[in-house]
Amino acid sequence: MSEADLTLEQSAGVAAVMEESPFSIPSSKLVMWLFIISDACTFGALLIAYGYIRNSAADWPLVFKSTSIWNALLMTFILVSTSLTVLFAVKASQADDRQAAFRWTMVTAAGGILFAALHIREWMSLIGQGVRLFQNPWGSPMFGAAFFSVTGLHMAHVLAGVVALVVVGSGYKAGRYASVHIEIWALYWHFVDLVWMFVVPLIYLLNMKR
Amino acid sequence: MSANNTNSMRTTYIVYGVILAIAVIQVVVAITMGPSLGRMLILAAIQAYLAGMFFMHLRDEKSNLRLALIPATLFVLVMMNMVWADSFRLISMKPFAK
Numbered sequence: 001m002s003e004a005d006l007t008l009e010q011s012a013g014v015a016a017v018m019e020e021s022p023f024s025i026p027s028s029k030l031v032m033w034l035f036i037i038s039d040a041c042t043f044g045a046l047l048i049a050y051g052y053i054r055n056s057a058a059d060w061p062l063v064f065k066s067t068s069i070w071n072a073l074l075m076t077f078i079l080v081s082t083s084l085t086v087l088f089a090v091k092a093s094q095a096d097d098r099q100a101a102f103r104w105t106m107v108t109a110a111g112g113i114l115f116a117a118l119h120i121r122e123w124m125s126l127i128g129q130g131v132r133l134f135q136n137p138w139g140s141p142m143f144g145a146a147f148f149s150v151t152g153l154h155m156a157h158v159l160a161g162v163v164a165l166v167v168v169g170s171g172y173k174a175g176r177y178a179s180v181h182i183e184i185w186a187l188y189w190h191f192v193d194l195v196w197m198f199v200v201p202l203i204y205l206l207n208m209k210r
Numbered sequence: 211m212s213a214n215n216t217n218s219m220r221t222t223y224i225v226y227g228v229i230l231a232i233a234v235i236q237v238v239v240a241i242t243m244g245p246s247l248g249r250m251l252i253l254a255a256i257q258a259y260l261a262g263m264f265f266m267h268l269r270d271e272k273s274n275l276r277l278a279l280i281p282a283t284l285f286v287l288v289m290m291n292m293v294w295a296d297s298f299r300l301i302s303m304k305p306f307a308k
Contacts (some may be wrong), residue, residue: 056300203248
């Protein structure tokens with residue numbers, strides 16, 4: 001039994017004399033859920049701010065060509081697939097298969113890095129076309145600010161998730177973490193995926209060149 | 211592997227396929243019918259529901275947790291939509307009503 005499992009067992013011993021949680025989940029998982037709902041509100045506020053600026057600009061540019069749309073679709077495929085691989089990691093950790101859990105966590109992290117690389121390629125393409133935070137060659141100068149802030153915050157979440165998955169995955173393999181830790185970071189990873197489901201239609205498809 | 215586990219994984223694969231299919235439908239709809247905000251948001255909400263319920267296992271959690279998380283989040287997100295009227299005012303550069 002690993003050190004992490006022993007710590008959890010000791011906590012469970014203390015919890016046995018206390019009232020049961022109304023949610024029947026470990027407090028660390030509840031904290032991740034609370035973080036997720038607050039982060040959902042952050043992304044919601046950012047997307048609504050983008051909508052506000054877009055709606056109030058008379059010359060909002062429609063810039064995304066079909067290559068960008070297919071790139072976004074490929075990124076969606078990668079991110080949704082990593083949601084599946086992180087589920088495999090959770091299943092493996094629940095079965096106490098440390099090797100498989102580590103492997104699937106690393107596959108998920110690699111998918112996250114690939115996603116970020118494709119995203120940076122998209123950024124570089126727009127920067128190459130003259131898009132900056134407060135200027136672009138086509139129309140409303142706020143387009144760059146809206147695009148880079150929404151996608152930048154999402155990319156920061158992806159990169160933070162990659163770091164967390166590598167740390168927790170290797171820590172779980174070494175016995176420093178328990179399976180619940182893999183499960184908690186899998187929740188975070190699914191949330192990053194969920195946010196992307198709104199970023200693609202609102203940022204890419206609504207600004208598609210027609 | 212137990213029958214329960216096999217069923218749960220089969221559901222996961224189906225949800226994965228449906229989420230990807232909706233992503234493709236979104237692009238096809240945007241290209242053929244034009245990217246209307248309503249259509250895009252409905253499709254994204256279906257994807258988000260599936261991801262939340264099946265990938266994040268919200269459907270397996272106690273209803274207490276779902277009731278604590280979902281209505282509060284939706285309330286905050288809906289209240290943020292109060293700004294739209296002002297953005298419509300800005301595009302026509304209308305002054306505030308006295």
